[in-house]
Amino acid sequence: MSFKILAECPGTQARRGILSTPHGEINTPVFMPVGTRGSVKAMSPDEMEKLGAEIILGNTYHLFLKPGMEIMSAAGGLHKFSAWKHPILTDSGGFQVFSLSTLRKIEQDGVRFASHIDGSRFFLGPKESMQIQRILGSDIVMAFDECTPYPATYEEAEKSMKMTTRWERISREQPLDPGQQLFGIIQGSMFKDLRQQSARELVEIGFEGYAIGGLSVGEPEEMMFDCLDWTVPLLPKDKPHYLMGVGTPKQIVEAVARGIDMFDCVIPTRLGRHGSAFIADGSTIPVKAGRYAKDFTPIDESCDCYACRNFTKAYIRHLMNVGEILGIRLITIHNLHYYISLMRRIREALDTGTFSQFRAEFGK
RNA sequence: GGUGGGGUUCCCGAGUGGCUAAAGGGGGCAGACUGUAAAUCUGCUGGUUUUACCUUCGGUGGUUCGAAUCCACCCCCCACCA
Numbered sequence: 359m360s361f362k363i364l365a366e367c368p369g370t371q372a373r374r375g376i377l378s379t380p381h382g383e384i385n386t387p388v389f390m391p392v393g394t395r396g397s398v399k400a401m402s403p404d405e406m407e408k409l410g411a412e413i414i415l416g417n418t419y420h421l422f423l424k425p426g427m428e429i430m431s432a433a434g435g436l437h438k439f440s441a442w443k444h445p446i447l448t449d450s451g452g453f454q455v456f457s458l459s460t461l462r463k464i465e466q467d468g469v470r471f472a473s474h475i476d477g478s479r480f481f482l483g484p485k486e487s488m489q490i491q492r493i494l495g496s497d498i499v500m501a502f503d504e505c506t507p508y509p510a511t512y513e514e515a516e517k518s519m520k521m522t523t524r525w526e527r528i529s530r531e532q533p534l535d536p537g538q539q540l541f542g543i544i545q546g547s548m549f550k551d552l553r554q555q556s557a558r559e560l561v562e563i564g565f566e567g568y569a570i571g572g573l574s575v576g577e578p579e580e581m582m583f584d585c586l587d588w589t590v591p592l593l594p595k596d597k598p599h600y601l602m603g604v605g606t607p608k609q610i611v612e613a614v615a616r617g618i619d620m621f622d623c624v625i626p627t628r629l630g631r632h633g634s635a636f637i638a639d640g641s642t643i644p645v646k647a648g649r650y651a652k653d654f655t656p657i658d659e660s661c662d663c664y665a666c667r668n669f670t671k672a673y674i675r676h677l678m679n680v681g682e683i684l685g686i687r688l689i690t691i692h693n694l695h696y697y698i699s700l701m702r703r704i705r706e707a708l709d710t711g712t713f714s715q716f717r718a719e720f721g722k
Numbered sequence: 723g724g725u726g727g728g729g730u731u732c733c734c735g736a737g738u739g740g741c742u743a744a745a746g747g748g749g750g751c752a753g754a755c756u757g758u759a760a761a762u763c764u765g766c767u768g769g770u771u772u773u774a775c776c777u778u779c780g781g782u783g784g785u786u787c788g789a790a791u792c793c794a795c796c797c798c799c800c801a802c803c804a
Contacts, residue, residue, distance in 0.1 A: 393758095503757095505757070602757040628756090628761095678761090
């Protein structure tokens with residue numbers, strides 16, 4: 359068993375666990391910073407370690423395009439190439455089927471893409487995605503899916519979900535290296551029966567973990583929680599549950615309460631580069647805004663990250679204002695610290711049986 | 723002292739009689755961002771009682787139904803020549 363549950367919340371579906379991988383253990387619930395192209399933007403592996411990141415993401419689509427598999431193979435995989443010693447989860451390229459919808463055509467066995475970099479044509483399907491992720495050497499491999507666009511009609515959602523299931527079955531059949539775990543991804547848009555059908559079929563195929571995809575694509579927040587309520591109870595309890603691409607701090611706390619163990623999201627890093635920083639209550643402040651020009655206090659008085667211990671909003675705003683890289687780095691450090699320590703607080707609450715209380719407090 | 727070029731809205735800079743409150747940048751301000759085509763993108767940027775009126779293109783005075791645009795004089799800046 360690579361996933362061990364250490365504690366369960368009596369009042370909610372939340373669990374505290376440890377996921378074992380060839381590159382180390384991951385304490386769940388966990389937030390996984392996104393490092394699409396082999397780097398968490400603006401951060402060094404050393405800094406990620408210091409922030410307490412236990413696992414980061416990489417992306418099949420992007421790494422396949424650049425540097426390409428010949429180099430990735432010669433480099434000996436993504437861990438060696440990027441000097442990240444800890445676990446890596448790679449997304450399959452399924453999200454790019456969604457986000458690059460104007461640059462691709464879906465076919466029976468996969469997707470024909472025109473590279474967003476130079477327009478060159480290539481094909482990515484479950485077989486290709488598994489082969490690439492095997493070479494990348496990720497600890498957790500994601501099955502190839504289509505992140506269904508929202509809104510979708512029932513017919514569109516059903517067609518997309520069925521195709522995803524077929525692709526995931528093929529993904530499962532592909533060879534991976536010893537230790538590599540494969541996660542399936544539930545789709546079905548916002549339809550209860552499709553979501554549940556997707557979950558049941560994936561459980562039947564059998565994966566080392568189960569992800570819920572196709573959320574946070576523009577639907578109302580309540581719908582996202584509905585989808586979790588419909589599907590998580592159908593998943594094996596002894597396998598990790600991963601909510602893909604989510605989300606805001608409050609969404610994460612709510613999803614943990616619904617039995618989610620793993621999260622990834624570009625929000626902390628992207629907002630950091632764009633000048634917004636998280637504060638204690640989970641909301642953000644626009645540090646680059648003119649109103650902070652003479653604010654000589656840290657982003658968050660109660661935060662003990664490197665940025666808040668040493669720098670003022672006025673200084674960071676100035677850096678952002680003149681385009682100095684350090685501004686971006688400091689807010690990214692702060693935001694990642696916020697997310698990672700949020701997860702630490704959630705785990706502590708689960709360890710001490712106080713999660714329901716934590717959740718109620720956080721929601722205020 | 724001479725010759726040539728120029729002074730435009732916060733800045734740079736286009737505009738040489740009505741379609742001009744004035745292109746385009748920059749700067750400023752605000753907003754967006756959820757498995758990263760994103761250190762990106764969008765909007766606003768003279769004033770007000772906002773489908774209209776007022777003020778603004780170095781200054782003053784003129785020509786004209788109408789001037790940032792034409793004329794006269796003045797002030798200032800730049801280059802070259804003496």
